[in-house]
Amino acid sequence: MAAVTPQSEDHDKATTMPSETEVVGTPFVDTPCMRVRDVSVRYGGTAVLHNVSLDIAHHEALALIGASGSGKSTFLRCLNRMNDTIDDARVSGEIRIDDDDIHGRDMDVVALRARVGMVFQKPNPFPRSIYDNVAYGPRIHGLAGNRAELDDIVHQCLDRVGLLAEVKDRLDASGTSLSDGQQQRLCIARTLAVGPEVILMDEPCSALDPIATARIEDLIDALRERYAIVIVTHSMQQAARVSQRTAYFHKGQLIEVDETDRLFTNPGHRLTEDYITGRLG
């Protein structure tokens, strides 16, 4: 697990923090993978996210919790600019991945999404074969030189999500013919195939039964070795099980970020406490 320590006062990024933000806990880490500063989102006339600043560390699973409408999914969609697909969404603020500004001139959104993968709430495999589902990303990005390399990528990725043994005899079967849990793991494999650094997960288990959920959670833990993972979840048990740090959102504001153990045992903000003890949301 990455060293998660409170950032020192004299760190250069600290100066960009807005003065009114009073986030409790440890939003910043040394050598972050992604750095989010002062990000706000408006949908048309409504502000849904206010001045969020937060770091995402390498090799960590960061859980985003909060009631519906708290802005945690919106925040997640900022990280790979999926909000671009919503016509009247306006994102302000700065987000960097390895020091590259994701809204910068030389950052192509296509390239960004190859670096920041996303897994959705409802399993959404393409209505194509299992093989083609995983091969799609490498194909459009030209990651494989030939068929053998592509085969290799597909097998590796399916293996990494524990799906290879289950489907290796029917790679030609439609992705939609799998069970829900398998479909979600296929979607994760598909994301891995483009070689991302960060994987965003938007309530990946909310459509799954407990057994499939457990498999995904184990998988998240294993994937953390190579990727940074940001997971939105409604289940505080899940957040506690899979994440190292947890961020609590409330009405579009980031209230508290802390090591998961600490946040759940000793919340630093009254709103956080109310939420995790069930008095709120």
Place this chain on the structure above:
Amino acid sequence: MAWVLEDARSAVAASLRRRHARERRFRLLGLAAVLVGMLFLLLLFVTVLSQGIGAFRQTELMLPMDVTAAQVDPLGDGSRESLAAGNYDAVVREAIHRSLPGTAPRADRAALVALVSVEAGFRLRDRVIAAPELVGQRVELWVPSSDDVDLYVQGRVNRDTPLAARELEDRQFDWVDALAAEGRVVRVFNTALIKNGDSRNPELAGVRAAFRGSLYMLAVMLVLAFPVGVAAAVYLEEFAPRNRWTDLIEVNINNLAAVPSIVYGLLGLVVFINWLALPRSAPLVGGLVLALLTLPVIIISARAAIKAVPATLRDAALALGASRVQTVFGHVLPQALPGIITGTVIGIARALGETAPLLMIGMVAFIADIPRSPLDPSTALPVQVYQWAESPDPSFVARTAAAIMVLLAFLFAMNLLALMLRRKFEGHAG
């Protein structure tokens, strides 16, 4: 609280009966609606079929033709030119007279000639030109009867039919009976109906020219309306920003779909014929007009089909780093294609059944020649139906129904094709 509960229960029980009754009534109503619809459809098919089936067969008479050099070889050299100039009608005339003993060649001439089609002479001529050695021989040849004889053989007219309602007299019926007794009357498949263009003689009139015209218009529409319509729908649905301009465009497209078809015909007349000087009566112009007519329908249905593609599919592709174009053409369109095809085919099929716009661009005309290109004067199947329907001749009434059957078969074939394509793409996508 107990009394409240009691009340609620009895109220629910009472309302349940009402609700069930209403449900039953509605279901019966729906069933009745379906049955009425089926009944009308059945009525349509039965009328068309019963009226038109006769037109698919044509009576032919076998006549012994004495092909004499004096009549068919005026130049006397047996050359092609000479044979082509021969008087074959005279040969046919004599053949009828000969096969009906007791008829007077001069006094009965008109009545005798009325038995056979004008085609008889041409058929004999073609036969003789193809085989010049027949000159000087007797040839037993099957030739088409006149449509009046055909009606009699079919049983549509007989001796009880008032004279005003039939062309033949009783003695001509007797002659046909006499020929039939010798086995010289037979009904065969009416090849003229599918091989010929329009004709003033019902027994020679066919739908070939109109069919060709419709086919050319279909091709022009497919080439034009389908790609343009789908491209417009994709742009509006996937790429265009939502603002006042796109709203305006959307409203206008919806309005265009409701513009009466004859207005499109006027537009075609002004733009394509007067300004662009394209030929009048050409299926190219007809196709252009019908393409304009179908475009809004295709755009609307294609947009609906694209809109129905779940957003999660788009998200999946975009999140993997696919560009907008890759997402649309790789995922959204394949998924929407079955719906787009259905909408397009319905639109095109509707347009192919249109008569009014063709009126304005001169495609309502008597066309005997089969068009060889989309620029040749032509007509269309529904126009052919309209033209034949104007004739009071009972033979044309039958041919009207036959043309309707051809038109319906054409449209059914298109729908079937669309269904097959739909299955294919659904199978591919699913």
